[in-house]
Amino acid sequence: MADDSTSGVNDSGLLDVGDGNRIYWESRGNPQGRPVLIVHGGPGSGRSRNSHKSFDLRQCRVVSFDQRGCGDSVPSAADPATDMRCNTTHHLLADMELLREHLGVNQWLLYGGSWASTLILAYAQRHPERVSGIVLLGVTMTRPREVDWLYQRLRLLLPVEWQRFRAGVPVVDRDGNLVEAYRRLMEHPDPAVRRQAAHDWCAWEDAAIAHEKLGAPGQYSAKPDKATLEFVRICTHYFAHHAWLDDGELLANAHRLAGIPGVLIHGRLDLAAPLLTAWELAQAWPDAELKIIDDSGHTGSPAMAEAIRDAIARLCRLGPV
Numbered sequence: 001m002a003d004d005s006t007s008g009v010n011d012s013g014l015l016d017v018g019d020g021n022r023i024y025w026e027s028r029g030n031p032q033g034r035p036v037l038i039v040h041g042g043p044g045s046g047r048s049r050n051s052h053k054s055f056d057l058r059q060c061r062v063v064s065f066d067q068r069g070c071g072d073s074v075p076s077a078a079d080p081a082t083d084m085r086c087n088t089t090h091h092l093l094a095d096m097e098l099l100r101e102h103l104g105v106n107q108w109l110l111y112g113g114s115w116a117s118t119l120i121l122a123y124a125q126r127h128p129e130r131v132s133g134i135v136l137l138g139v140t141m142t143r144p145r146e147v148d149w150l151y152q153r154l155r156l157l158l159p160v161e162w163q164r165f166r167a168g169v170p171v172v173d174r175d176g177n178l179v180e181a182y183r184r185l186m187e188h189p190d191p192a193v194r195r196q197a198a199h200d201w202c203a204w205e206d207a208a209i210a211h212e213k214l215g216a217p218g219q220y221s222a223k224p225d226k227a228t229l230e231f232v233r234i235c236t237h238y239f240a241h242h243a244w245l246d247d248g249e250l251l252a253n254a255h256r257l258a259g260i261p262g263v264l265i266h267g268r269l270d271l272a273a274p275l276l277t278a279w280e281l282a283q284a285w286p287d288a289e290l291k292i293i294d295d296s297g298h299t300g301s302p303a304m305a306e307a308i309r310d311a312i313a314r315l316c317r318l319g320p321v
Helices: 089-103 115-126 144-151 159-167 178-185 191-209 225-240 276-284 302-318
Strands: 009-018 021-029 034-038 060-065 108-114 131-139 262-267 288-293
Touching: 009 089, 021 089, 034 089, 060 089, 089 115, 108 115, 108 302, 115 131, 131 276, 131 302, 144 178, 159 191, 178 191, 178 225, 191 225, 262 276, 262 302, 276 288, 288 302
Parallel strands: 034 060, 034 108, 108 131, 131 262, 262 288
Antiparallel strands: 009 021, 021 060
């Protein structure tokens, strides 16, 4: 695709990754610069329109993409006919490798937060020779205990909001697995049921970040309708299956990251993804540095933004051209 002078995109496309899926990708910056892959969170949130601004585009080739089912990738998970069986962590890992090969990249720096940290860790442990460095924000490993914390045990701090979240599922499901109950609602044939479930899910996600005045509270419910349906259908699908990873798999395999420099940036006030996960990973990955941002939650703060810029600048200097 020709250069887009308004967005800074100098190349983009839809890559056929099989199973009837095509993932949208775009590249900015210096085509001969240090390769960077921005991995988005969610799962199902779609690529950020701003993350590339943390990079020096004169020195870096910054690639971003929409994971299966969301953003500009096709088909959309908002369409109930889209087969979610072809959307798993292992599919996404294969997609990332296909994209790397398609772009002719030998090694790249991986950057992303929240769900992206799970996907990045899984990719780097599978393909360590393809990773020059890693910057993770709001570290998660999508372990059962982490999913249980966010959608069950966090009610200890947010009982009123959690009660509303619980009330969004049928009475028969209220004492069971809420994530699975919402996953089933997102597969309901009635579009009104799917829309209401997506609304209720996002209201709970917003409750978990409502205290983050220096970040971006309210961002989940602010999504457009299509993006909301994609996000919630994909989220519930992934979290109900614990991302198709064995419990503790990413922590147990942290030794595979040996020699890869990493920076883990985590807000002390993060209720959605408590600091313990980042600390545990830092203990198991000697090449990683943990930076705790005292005034930040899951959605960041000016101090976190400064830490991100510093980490990127340092790791980009270390990476290959």
